[in-house]
Amino acid sequence: MTDRLAKGKRRFEELYGEGKADGLIAMQTGLAQDLARYGIEFNFGDVYSRPGLTLAQREMITLGVLVAMGGLEPQLRGHTRGALRAGMTPTEIIETVIHTVQYVGFPRALNAIRVVTDTLVENGAEIPEPLGPDAD
Amino acid sequence: MDDRERHAAGMVVRREVLGDAHVDRAVAGTDEFTADFQDLITRYAWGEIWTRPGLDRRTRSCITLAVLATLHHDEELAMHVRAALRNGLTREEVQEVLLQVSVYAGVPAANRAFKVAQETLRQEDG
Numbered sequence: 001m002t003d004r005l006a007k008g009k010r011r012f013e014e015l016y017g018e019g020k021a022d023g024l025i026a027m028q029t030g031l032a033q034d035l036a037r038y039g040i041e042f043n044f045g046d047v048y049s050r051p052g053l054t055l056a057q058r059e060m061i062t063l064g065v066l067v068a069m070g071g072l073e074p075q076l077r078g079h080t081r082g083a084l085r086a087g088m089t090p091t092e093i094i095e096t097v098i099h100t101v102q103y104v105g106f107p108r109a110l111n112a113i114r115v116v117t118d119t120l121v122e123n124g125a126e127i128p129e130p131l132g133p134d135a136d
Numbered sequence: 137m138d139d140r141e142r143h144a145a146g147m148v149v150r151r152e153v154l155g156d157a158h159v160d161r162a163v164a165g166t167d168e169f170t171a172d173f174q175d176l177i178t179r180y181a182w183g184e185i186w187t188r189p190g191l192d193r194r195t196r197s198c199i200t201l202a203v204l205a206t207l208h209h210d211e212e213l214a215m216h217v218r219a220a221l222r223n224g225l226t227r228e229e230v231q232e233v234l235l236q237v238s239v240y241a242g243v244p245a246a247n248r249a250f251k252v253a254q255e256t257l258r259q260e261d262g
Contacts, residue, residue, distance in 0.1 A: 043239045052232040057198060061233055064199040065240040068206040095190035096199055102181040103203045103212075131188070134137070 005037065008045025015055065015082040059083040060096050067100045067112040076112055080119040090125040143175060146183025153186065153193065153219045193223040201233045205249035206241040213249060217256040227257060 009021035016024075021044075025036040048058055059082050066072045066079060083093050097116055101109035117127060137145065151159045166174045186196060197220035204213040220230055230253055238246030 047236050047239050050232060050235070052228050053198075053236075057195075058236060060195065061198055061202045061236050062240055064202040065206045065237060068203040069241060091190045092195075095188060098188065099185060099191060099196055099199050100203050102177075102185050103200065103207065103209070 002041070004041045004045035006045075007049050008040040008043070011044040011048045012040055015059070015085050016078075055086040056083065056088045056092075059086045059088060060092070063093070063096050063116070064100055067097055067108060068104050070104070070108040070111070073115050076115045077119045080116045081123060084120070084123055084125065090120050091128050093120065094127070139179060142179045142183040145187060146178040146181070149186050150178060150182040153182075153223060154215065155218065155222060158215065158218075194220075194225055197223045197225050198229070198233055201230065201249075202237055205234055205237045206245055208245055208248055210248065210252050213252050214256045217253045218260065221260065230257075 012021040012024070013019070021040050024040065025033050028036045048055070053061070059079055062079050063076070063083060066076050080093060084090075088096075093116060094113065097109060097113045100112075120127060147159070162174065186193075191199075197216065200216050201213065201220055204216055217230060221227075234246055234249045234253060237249060
């Protein structure tokens with residue numbers, strides 16, 4: 001195993017639990033497993049293993065990118081779980097999606113916040129009350 | 137808060153984040169055609185979203201850079217690289233955000249974003 005793959009697996013499993021990196025690769029078949037391995041090597045062995053940002057900040061940035069691209073519900077679910085594991089609060093996770101609306105527009109932000117909130121609830125997180133129109 | 141107060145609150149945040157020079161140019165460039173749009177974004181983007189509690193401005197800058205780089209919005213990205221520095225992000229943190237964009241949004245988006253940010257940082261150095 002390359003150092004980068006080993007490092008990537010460690011980082012990935014910090015977020016998703018023991019054995020999950022091999023599980024991600026095993027979800028693919030034969031030659032296609034190389035793509036999943038690249039994800040562990042480059043995303044987690046290279047980028048996520050760098051100093052300079054916390055794991056929570058990295059999950060927040062990934063959530064922002066996923067919302068901006070749109071149509072990536074499985075990844076949004078996965079990184080919402082990762083964000084919780086990295087120590088982001090439900091408020092921070094939901095506010096991350098709310099912040100994107102001015103840049104990505106309402107349809108993408110609304111679709112994303114449904115998926116993110118459902119995932120938070122499935123993982124036992126409590127969803128804070130709305131601030132409402134007279135919050136400040 | 138009524139619309140005028142919301143606009144005023146938004147303008148304070150907008151100036152703090154984007155800087156007076158930028159906002160003065162935007163205000164000076166506003167005419168009848170763009171006035172309603174300027175009012176809307178000041179109340180909505182700045183008076184509502186950027187003023188929400190729950191995330192600090194450094195954090196909001198991180199998310200903003202990631203989103204703008206992903207969407208290839210070069211001009212807005214340059215503006216928000218400056219804003220990010222004003223909000224206390226380091227150059228290294230800007231670099232980390234864009235590196236992460238490369239593996240999630242693809243190399244072309246990050247490549248573009250690195251060029252824009254590099255150019256902006258050089259200008260900031262004068």
